[in-house]
Amino acid sequence: MLFLPIGIGSAVGLLFASIFAYIVAYLAYNAWLNPLRKYPGPLFMRATRLGYLHRAFRGTLPFDMLDLHKKYGPVVRIAPNELAFADPAAWNDIQGHRTKGQLEFEKAQLFYRPIESMEIDIISADRTEHGLLRRTLSHGFSDKSLREQQPMIKAYIDKLIQRLHENCDDGSKTVDIMAWYNFTTFDIIGDLAFGEPFGCLDSSDYHPWVRIIFQMARAGVVLQALGYYPSLKNFLLSLVPESVREQNKQHEELTNEKLLRRMELGAERPDLIEGLLRKKDEWGLTMSRLSSNAGKLIIGGSETTATLLSGVTYYLAMNPAALEKVTNEVRSTFKTEDEIDFNSVNNLTYMLACLNEALRMYPPVPVGLPRVAPKGGANVCGHYVPEGTVVGIHQWALYHNDKFFKDPFNFHPERFLGDSAFESDVREAFQPFHVGPRNCIGKK
Ligand code: HEM
Numbered sequence: 001m002l003f004l005p006i007g008i009g010s011a012v013g014l015l016f017a018s019i020f021a022y023i024v025a026y027l028a029y030n031a032w033l034n035p036l037r038k039y040p041g042p043l044f045m046r047a048t049r050l051g052y053l054h055r056a057f058r059g060t061l062p063f064d065m066l067d068l069h070k071k072y073g074p075v076v077r078i079a080p081n082e083l084a085f086a087d088p089a090a091w092n093d094i095q096g097h098r099t100k101g102q103l104e105f106e107k108a109q110l111f112y113r114p115i116e117s118m119e120i121d122i123i124s125a126d127r128t129e130h131g132l133l134r135r136t137l138s139h140g141f142s143d144k145s146l147r148e149q150q151p152m153i154k155a156y157i158d159k160l161i162q163r164l165h166e167n168c169d170d171g172s173k174t175v176d177i178m179a180w181y182n183f184t185t186f187d188i189i190g191d192l193a194f195g196e197p198f199g200c201l202d203s204s205d206y207h208p209w210v211r212i213i214f215q216m217a218r219a220g221v222v223l224q225a226l227g228y229y230p231s232l233k234n235f236l237l238s239l240v241p242e243s244v245r246e247q248n249k250q251h252e253e254l255t256n257e258k259l260l261r262r263m264e265l266g267a268e269r270p271d272l273i274e275g276l277l278r279k280k281d282e283w284g285l286t287m288s289r290l291s292s293n294a295g296k297l298i299i300g301g302s303e304t305t306a307t308l309l310s311g312v313t314y315y316l317a318m319n320p321a322a323l324e325k326v327t328n329e330v331r332s333t334f335k336t337e338d339e340i341d342f343n344s345v346n347n348l349t350y351m352l353a354c355l356n357e358a359l360r361m362y363p364p365v366p367v368g369l370p371r372v373a374p375k376g377g378a379n380v381c382g383h384y385v386p387e388g389t390v391v392g393i394h395q396w397a398l399y400h401n402d403k404f405f406k407d408p409f410n411f412h413p414e415r416f417l418g419d420s421a422f423e424s425d426v427r428e429a430f431q432p433f434h435v436g437p438r439n440c441i442g443k444k
Contacts (some may be wrong), residue, residue: 021438026439031081035386053225062366065397081306082390088429090393093380095436103374109369111193114223119292126336136279140272148270159201160184181306186210192272193294212251255291272297299440304364311362315411328350353413359432368392404429
């Protein structure tokens with residue numbers, strides 16, 4: 001038999017043709033044959049995740065989602081295996097409490113723990129571990145604990161006001177109010193989770209621990225994206241410079257040192273970590289598991305709250321009539337600052353409406369946090385969602401959709417005060433703290 005040797009050129013050509021054929025087949029399968037094929041969405045997003053990633057990197061995903069829902073409807077396929085829902089009923093269907101025998105949607109680990117070696121915490125834990133952590137941590141969020149924490153929290157707020165007076169009273173300086181809100185919330189929740197503040201309000205600057213958290217948040221978006229391409233991720237991770245690894249190590253050490261100092265104060269402190277410290281020996285909790293949970297409390301509570309405060313400040317500054325109303329309400333409700341506390345602020349109905357309206361217009365969690373459909377699939381808003389499908393509800397897009405909120409791009413606190421002009425609003429759509437067993441533990 002005669003064998004004809006293939007030239008190198010032909011072999012390379014064949015290789016490229018095979019790769020090309022594979023890619024075309026992969027894209028065509030995703031777009032037209034995949035079990036999610038009946039759900040509408042842009043062709044590029046249905047065929048590959050690159051469309052989603054591009055929007056996430058560009059920072060426009062939350063806003064693009066509104067256009068996508070307007071064009072394709074309440075269910076949009078935004079990646080080969082991912083659906084976005086813009087329907088108030090989706091909150092309960094995806095995140096609500098399950099009845100007996102019904103399986104929960106799990107958290108998408110690619111998103112919550114983009115590096116497998118990352119420690120598990122209350123936000124990323126599976127159902128069983130989450131239940132234990134949640135019950136234990138909830139002591140620190142009870143009404144009783146909040147009452148006990150109040151003097152400490154008030155002291156930081158007094159300090160913020162004092163520091164703003166120092167910086168603003170002569171009218172010559174501009175302050176970055178977003179930074180000051182972050183200084184305050186990181187100091188408060190730092191004290192509640194680590195037993196000591198970060199000293200941001202004193203130094204008028206971010207503590208290195210906080211600065212690294214902000215840097216890691218940016219790196220997190222890249223890591224989450226790379227999670228879809230594991231080989232590329234491992235390759236790129238191997239290129240991470242030693243200095244960055246060292247910085248991460250220092251951050252871990254700093255967290256452990258803080259936690260050790262908190263542990264020396266004993267468990268009897270009405271803060272957020274107390275419950276977990278009590279269970280430390282019984283559950284054999286390691287330092288790194290404790291630290292990761294303390295860290296998540298700080299990250300979950302600080303930046304979100306500072307974002308909301310920044311949003312409401314911006315909208316009040318842009319809406320002088322609302323600012324005047326809220327100012328009058330505060331000044332007519334209280335005669336002295338001492339009268340302001342966690343209970344009495346509930347009398348500020350207009351201010352609370354402003355905060356709700358800011359949560360609607362400027363939600364601190366603007367994108368859909370991904371959940372994965374359980375074994376056997378599930379029904380969401382009457383649609384069958386196959387097992388393993390990623391689903392999410394994108395808050396910014398939902399709250400700016402005029403199907404659910406009248407005049408959604410303008411600031412109308414009145415919509416939260418029963419004003420009949422807004423009776424067409426679908427209030428159940430508004431869930432800034434999510435719903436169900438994994439909703440925000442710090443909501444109160
Ligand atoms: C305006 C302020 C806040 C907003 C908008 C907010 C929003 C949220 C949302 C949407 C979730 C669900 C996350 C998910 O589904 O993965 C969540 C969870 C969580 N939040 Fe908040 N949050 C706020 C303030 C706080 C505060 C002050 C704390 C603590 C001091 C806190 C601690 C947590 C924790 C620990 C979780 C995880 C709960 C669990 O998985 O059981 N948050 N938050």
